[in-house]
Amino acid sequence: MSNMQASPSTYTIAVNESTLTKMADFYQDQFVAVSSPYVAFLAKGEDVSITAYKKADSQGRHKVIFQGPKAGYEVSIWSENPNVSKPSKPLGLKRPFSPMHPGPQLYRWVDQIGSDEVGTGDFFGPVCVCAAYVDRKGLEEIQELGVTDSKQMDDAYIREIGPKLIHDFEYSQLSLDNPKYNEVQKKGLNMNMIKAKMHNRCLLNLSKKHPGVMLCQDQFAEPGLYYHYLKGEQEIAENIHFSTKGEMAFPSVALGSVIARYSFLMKMDALSAKYGKRIPLGAGEEVDAFARWFLKKYGLKELQKVTKNNFANMKKLLGSDPLL
Structure with a gap:
């Protein structure tokens, strides 16, 4: 691993089974024992740790997280467009850190x-x-x-x-x-x-x-x-x-x-089981469409029992109709 400027970022990529196997072979000499049943492998090198997870998503991809000062360099071996998380600088610390792998060199741990x-x-x-x-x-x-x-x-x-x-x-x-x-x-x-x-x-x-x-x-x-x-x-x-x-x-x-x-x-x-249909999360257009369906099927009183009534979604749904 070559020298590079330290980075406080955490990088996440999703890889298929074939790439995960290649990564396991590549980092085999740096494996660290883990007890978690969810982790495929944990590798720790100089200023970088790589955590790969066993469970694949619906597209057969496994999540792999790169953390540490050299994470940016290491992830570039496997992906050109990783997801990047840049932690903020918490109160009392001299430099930013990832909460998941802070390391004793970054701050003194406090319960x-x-x-x-x-x-x-x-x-x-x-x-x-x-x-x-x-x-x-x-x-x-x-x-x-x-x-x-x-x-x-x-x-x-x-x-x-x-x-x-x-x-x-x-x-x-x-x-x-x-x-x-x-x-x-x-x-x-x-x-x-x-x-x-x-x-x-x-x-x-x-x-x-x-x-x-x-x-x-x-x-x-x-x-x-x-x-x-x-x-x-x-x-x-x-x-x-x-x-x-x-x-x-x-x-x-x-x-x-x-x-x-x-x-x-x-x-x-x-709630979804009670009403027989998956309730979408958030407050966007999909939610508005579901709310219209719910209002028609169950009525306003029931809708008001499962929603935050001061949200703009409710005003949009009811409009100015005095009968609702």
């Missing part, structure tokens, strides 16, 4: 509790928030599983590893269903207020079990405004480390985001 939310941009379904506790041993496990920002992970893979994560890690997860969301929203709570209260409760639940452990959060509001949202709460989690890219700055936030996503997906599966 941590981190929280993140899912479902805030989805017309259908709940808002889910999760705080998760990660120690050094836990960090090694989420490295092996490739846990990162849930928005960058395939939902099928999250469904696969979700049961293992909720079994192996301590976490506090809260879900606000649509009827309750609509109720508190009508009382004047906006989305950020709702998220602040849910994050606060999840962080408190875990910090009571692990007093003094660093608290981290994916920042969705300025710290002063965040604590203002919590005015009147009987208990408030203090001294939180905020980062606008918290999933990339703190492994605990990444884990929280994946468990929250897993919970959200399970709840959406249950």
Whole structure:
């Protein structure tokens, strides 16, 4: 491996079975033993690690992640257009790092509790928030599983590893269903207020079990405004480390985001089963089309039980018809 300028990026590619076999042969001398049943191989060289996964997607491709200062050079051997993730610089660190392979040379590890939310941009379904506790041993496990920002992970893979994560890690997860969301929203709570209260409760639940452990959060509001949202709460989690890219700055936030996503997906599966049709995620045109079908089949009252009624999707759907 030739010398190159260090890069803080993480690179992901998808390869077919033939290429995966070639990669395994190529890196065989650098294999590191792993206990995860999901990892095909883990290879560690000078300033780079390569993690390949056994499970293939619907097109027969396997995910391979390259991390470390020389990841950019190494991935170029196998792909001209890898997906790139550039972590942000977290509070108190001298340089950016990947949360999955920070390495002792980049920062001194600190056990941590981190929280993140899912479902805030989805017309259908709940808002889910999760705080998760990660120690050094836990960090090694989420490295092996490739846990990162849930928005960058395939939902099928999250469904696969979700049961293992909720079994192996301590976490506090809260879900606000649509009827309750609509109720508190009508009382004047906006989305950020709702998220602040849910994050606060999840962080408190875990910090009571692990007093003094660093608290981290994916920042969705300025710290002063965040604590203002919590005015009147009987208990408030203090001294939180905020980062606008918290999933990339703190492994605990990444884990929280994946468990929250897993919970959200399970709840959406249950709703889809109840109504006999897959409910699309997000708030785009596919969702609008599904909402029109749902309204026609089940009526407005039932629709309001499974959606966030203040979303623009509802206004678009109902228009100005006074009879709806």
